[in-house]
Amino acid sequence: MARCCTSRRRAVFLSAAEATLTARNLAETIFPATLLEGDIMLKDLMATGERERGVEIVPVEKRAISNPSVLNEAFEYARPSSFSRGMRIDLNGLVILLISGTASIDEHGQSVHAGDFRAQCRRTFKNITGLLAAEGATWKDVVRTSCYLRDIDRDYVQFNEERTAFYREQGLDPLPASTGIQAKLCRPELLVEIEAIAMFREVPKE
Secondary structure: EEEEEEOOOOOOEEHHHHHHHHHHHHHHHHOOHHHOEEEEOHHHHHHHHHHHHOOOOOOOOOEEOOOOOOOOOHHHHHOOOOOOOEEEEOOOEEEEEEOOOOOEOOOOOEEEOOHHHHHHHHHHHHHHHHHHHOOOOHHHHHEEEEEEEEOHEEEEEEHHHEEEEEEEEHHOOOOOEEEEEEOOOOOOOOOOEEEEEEEEOOOOOO
């Protein structure tokens, strides 16, 4: 059910079909010239916005991050997972690395260290280290992590101990910003998964 507010500010609930019809009617009212067989033509809307702002929208320079020596490519599975292990974005000398959720997976795409939370943490850190290194970065370039634990009540103490030890080995100061989240991960044997964002500048050598 979808929640909607009427003009009298009373909350009413619509069925999915009613909500779809309401959204369509609203779209036809606001964007009558951009509808094609009931769908809003997004390209026309974007072009209109560009003209109104007097700018041209161009894509940023980006490429996938890969390091098959430590971690396989997600799209190489028999049933491909449609994402890159990471993405590099170049913005006029500023490089941003977006590391996808990474877990205790080996170079063959197999889960490793099933049932051993601490070993899974260490393998996850190793995999992220390898992805960073593929772009010339280290953990000292990481500005943020998102850490997903299957059972945060049971495993957080161990996780924090492993993370603290690893960060000390890396000599990190300041420490990256971070969020800890309990989540159901993609494989039942996986206990931890980490995303990371790294940033650095590339300055031409004189």
